[in-house]
Amino acid sequence: MRKVRGNGFTRQAAAVALMAGAALAGCGKSDAPTEAAKVVAGGVEKPSLKLGFIKLTDMAPLAIAKEKGFFAEEGLNVMLEPQANWKVLLDGVIGAQLDGAHMLAGQPIAATLGLGTKAEMIAPISLDLNGNAITLSNRVWSLIEPTLPKGADGEPVHPISASVLQPVVQKFRQEGKPFKMGMVFPVSTHNYELRYWLAAGGLNPGYYLPGDVGGTTSADVQLSVTPPPQMPATLEAGTIEGYSVGEPWSQAAVKKKIGVPVITDDQIWHDNPEKVLGLRKDFADKYPGTTAALLRAIIKAQQWLDADGGRNRAEAVQILSRSNYVGADADVIAASMTGKFTFGPGDTRDAAGFNVFFDRFAGYPFYSDAIWTMTQMRRWGQLSVDHDDAWYAAQARAVYRPDLYLAAAKALADRKVIPAAAIPQTDGFKPLDTGFIDHVPYDGHKPNAYIQSLRIGLKQGQKVTASGVTGY
Amino acid sequence: MATAFADIEPVGQAAPETTMTALRKAPAVAVPGTLQLALARHARALLAPLLGIAAFLGLWAALAPMVQTSLGALPGPVEVAAQGGALFEEWQASNEAKVQFYADQDARIAAGTQAAAFDYSGSPTFVDQVFTSLETVALGFVLATICAVPIGLAAGLSPLFNAAINPLVQIMKPVSPLAWLPIVTMVVSATVTSADPVLAKSFVISAIVVMLCSLWPTLINTAIGAASIDKDLLNVGRVLRLGAFQKLTRLVLPSALPFIFTGMRLSLGVGWMVLIAAEMLAQNPGLGKFVWDEFQNGSSQSLARIMFAVVVIGLIGFLLDRVMMSLQALVSRNRTV
Numbered sequence: 009m010r011k012v013r014g015n016g017f018t019r020q021a022a023a024v025a026l027m028a029g030a031a032l033a034g035c036g037k038s039d040a041p042t043e044a045a046k047v048v049a050g051g052v053e054k055p056s057l058k059l060g061f062i063k064l065t066d067m068a069p070l071a072i073a074k075e076k077g078f079f080a081e082e083g084l085n086v087m088l089e090p091q092a093n094w095k096v097l098l099d100g101v102i103g104a105q106l107d108g109a110h111m112l113a114g115q116p117i118a119a120t121l122g123l124g125t126k127a128e129m130i131a132p133i134s135l136d137l138n139g140n141a142i143t144l145s146n147r148v149w150s151l152i153e154p155t156l157p158k159g160a161d162g163e164p165v166h167p168i169s170a171s172v173l174q175p176v177v178q179k180f181r182q183e184g185k186p187f188k189m190g191m192v193f194p195v196s197t198h199n200y201e202l203r204y205w206l207a208a209g210g211l212n213p214g215y216y217l218p219g220d221v222g223g224t225t226s227a228d229v230q231l232s233v234t235p236p237p238q239m240p241a242t243l244e245a246g247t248i249e250g251y252s253v254g255e256p257w258s259q260a261a262v263k264k265k266i267g268v269p270v271i272t273d274d275q276i277w278h279d280n281p282e283k284v285l286g287l288r289k290d291f292a293d294k295y296p297g298t299t300a301a302l303l304r305a306i307i308k309a310q311q312w313l314d315a316d317g318g319r320n321r322a323e324a325v326q327i328l329s330r331s332n333y334v335g336a337d338a339d340v341i342a343a344s345m346t347g348k349f350t351f352g353p354g355d356t357r358d359a360a361g362f363n364v365f366f367d368r369f370a371g372y373p374f375y376s377d378a379i380w381t382m383t384q385m386r387r388w389g390q391l392s393v394d395h396d397d398a399w400y401a402a403q404a405r406a407v408y409r410p411d412l413y414l415a416a417a418k419a420l421a422d423r424k425v426i427p428a429a430a431i432p433q434t435d436g437f438k439p440l441d442t443g444f445i446d447h448v449p450y451d452g453h454k455p456n457a458y459i460q461s462l463r464i465g466l467k468q469g470q471k472v473t474a475s476g477v478t479g480y
Numbered sequence: 481m482a483t484a485f486a487d488i489e490p491v492g493q494a495a496p497e498t499t500m501t502a503l504r505k506a507p508a509v510a511v512p513g514t515l516q517l518a519l520a521r522h523a524r525a526l527l528a529p530l531l532g533i534a535a536f537l538g539l540w541a542a543l544a545p546m547v548q549t550s551l552g553a554l555p556g557p558v559e560v561a562a563q564g565g566a567l568f569e570e571w572q573a574s575n576e577a578k579v580q581f582y583a584d585q586d587a588r589i590a591a592g593t594q595a596a597a598f599d600y601s602g603s604p605t606f607v608d609q610v611f612t613s614l615e616t617v618a619l620g621f622v623l624a625t626i627c628a629v630p631i632g633l634a635a636g637l638s639p640l641f642n643a644a645i646n647p648l649v650q651i652m653k654p655v656s657p658l659a660w661l662p663i664v665t666m667v668v669s670a671t672v673t674s675a676d677p678v679l680a681k682s683f684v685i686s687a688i689v690v691m692l693c694s695l696w697p698t699l700i701n702t703a704i705g706a707a708s709i710d711k712d713l714l715n716v717g718r719v720l721r722l723g724a725f726q727k728l729t730r731l732v733l734p735s736a737l738p739f740i741f742t743g744m745r746l747s748l749g750v751g752w753m754v755l756i757a758a759e760m761l762a763q764n765p766g767l768g769k770f771v772w773d774e775f776q777n778g779s780s781q782s783l784a785r786i787m788f789a790v791v792v793i794g795l796i797g798f799l800l801d802r803v804m805m806s807l808q809a810l811v812s813r814n815r816t817v
Binding site for chain 1: 596602603681
């Protein structure tokens with residue numbers, strides 16, 4: 009008896025140990041095409057989906073689509089899973105642990121271009137406009153606050169230019185300390201917005217060497233990556249003197265009295281595009297019905313969030329404050345979600361456009377937005393060589409997919425779920441945009457001319473080396 | 481705690497002079513006397529640990545409010561217990577939502593508005609995360625044992641094999657789970673390509689990391705157990721002309737079992753610690769992810785919830801150790817019989 013058991017044990021052990029790898033590898037082939045093509049209600053091929061998100065208020069369209077039943081209406085059974093940081097989230101989508109995710113606009117572009125992990129990805133919908141802010145530590149705020157021009161009410165005049173930081177950066181340099189600020193990811197809008205603000209104020213945020221993710225060559229202000237929810241803790245620890253991040257993490261600094269928001273991204277670039285829904289291209293190709301259903305559900309959620317001048321925002325705040333979504337205290341989330349934004353203590357101002365999810369064509373993925381992101385990649389050296397204007401347009405067309413958005417939005421408009429006027433009549437390029445803090449006009453058709461027109465940044469033919477910028 | 485015990489024992493024994501009086505009194509209260517004595521003994525055995533716990537809770541409750549963080553004062557035992565209750569309620573609410581979900585779905589399917597049944601897609605609650613972690617550590621531990629015991633036996637029986645693997649074992653043993661994690665993640669992600677694998681990738685990744693880190697105590701102990709078998713036994717085996725396989729199952733395994741189980745107990749302890757770290761870093765479902773998510777939430781209850789999770793992690797680790805300890809005792813007793 010014992011002999012038999014022993015025999016079985018060792019044999020099985022060897023078999024299991026040897027077969028484990030083979031079995032795992034074999035899983036790939038079990039995905040029969042007939043199963044994939046099996047059409048469930050409303051042409052949804054894959055009803056059960058897992059979407060990733062980062063704990064930020066601009067994931068609201070996903071949480072609302074789930075909690076208000078918009079996913080279910082479209083025949084989808086969606087699980088939402090918070091991710092630790094943008095890198096983990098991106099790898100989750102590329103590695104198919106996640107079917108899609110709430111993503112930084114730069115992520116699908118960078119992945120497709122091969123900056124970082126290379127993978128063909130698409131952005132079929134933009135989730136929101138604006139929603140970020142730049143916060144400074146109390147220490148730096150106390151240094152710049154006396155120098156700021158004040159309005160009639162005694163509060164600083166907005167927008168605050170980064171030029172007020174120049175003496176502080178100078179002071180830090182004399183003390184032999186680098187002036188450090190945090191942002192959330194090398195290809196994030198937060199990085200580009202912070203860089204734009206600093207550069208518009210005459211401070212160089214540093215260039216990226218080819219292939220590096222540090223981006224501190226020739227920097228006056230050194231930027232580093234910290235996951236959004238850890239920003240307040242990192243600021244409090246004194247590792248950074250300020251940060252650029254989405255909500256509620258600037259309001260969290262106000263609540264914890266560890267920092268002061270100085271400028272919103274809406275003030276840096278009026279109505280700038282923010283997060284997108286990122287999908288693998290092969291996912292969208294293989295499951296077109298699922299993708300369309302997903303987009304319809306998100307568009308409905310976006311409309312719900314902006315309905316009747318923000319009537320539903322209070323309920324949205326309650327949903328977002330649950331520990332499985334954003335999880336911050338409801339009053340912190342409400343501080344930016346309900347049309348107000350608190351800068352210094354007691355300095356709460358109207359910010360009706362701080363979070364836009366549906367109005368002003370917020371969902372439409374404009375090619376010109378993707379191209380702006382790429383111009384900033386070139387400006388700061390993440391794209392190490394020049395490309396012609398046609399290349400920028402071609403890349404934008406590969407990643408941003410207004411065709412998918414329009415199909416979903418038109419289906420909803422036909423059913424009178426959304427007004428037809430909410431769908432823009434456009435070729436995918438916004439008209440000439442002058443809503444930047446330094447008023448430099450941006451034309452999405454002429455990215456190279458735009459790069460040349462920016463004050464600090466790489467120009468045509470320039471390269472970044474360890475010793476600085478070279479080229480004419 | 482041990483000193484408290486020591487106090488009791490000598491008093492009971494070091495009373496020879498009073499034995500006579502005790503004997504004379506004994507008949508009247510004989511039965512209740514022994515009962516009381518037994519009760520008193522248990523009470524005293526429990527007294528010291530209870531005192532220790534009470535002192536700890538008292539200190540915690542007194543000192544915690546003095547530590548001010550940006551999330552408010554550090555929570556004391558009362559707040560932590562309250563959050564434990566809240567987590568339990570969340571679990572109950574989620575169970576109700578689940579029942580409701582399936583009821584609604586059945587209704588929709590019956591009405592013909594939904595073609596296929598879905599699994600409930602609500603967020604995992606704390607209790608779900610506990611079970612996920614337990615399942616993960618169980619799989620990792622079983623995999624580790626399956627790998628470690630045969631290799632350990634081979635190393636114990638063959639000095640040549642032992643010499644061959646020894647340097648590798650010595651180098652691999654101290655590697656932190658966090659160093660394995662990126663490698664395991666990339667390999668598993670590359671090998672599991674199915675859109676809907678039987679086991680979730682994150683689950684497999686965590687389990688393999690647990691396995692890689694908890695392999696070594698079992699392996700080393702098994703090797704020692706197999707190598708330290710009584711030479712007389714081997715000689716008897718030779719006289720009886722036992723085959724290699726019979727020698728292994730009749731002689732080596734039985735005498736090495738206590739060592740193997742000691743190793744397994746250590747492995748499980750290591751595995752549990754590794755798992756929490758791996759879940760935190762890789763964001764794989766489980767208690768580690770719960771702790772990290774709450775840290776990221778940064779709400780006014782987050783610290784209390786994290787502390788509750790810490791207590792639960794400790795209790796589960798303790799229980800796992802106790803289970804392995806009794807298994808180990810069982811096996812060691814069989815051996816001496």
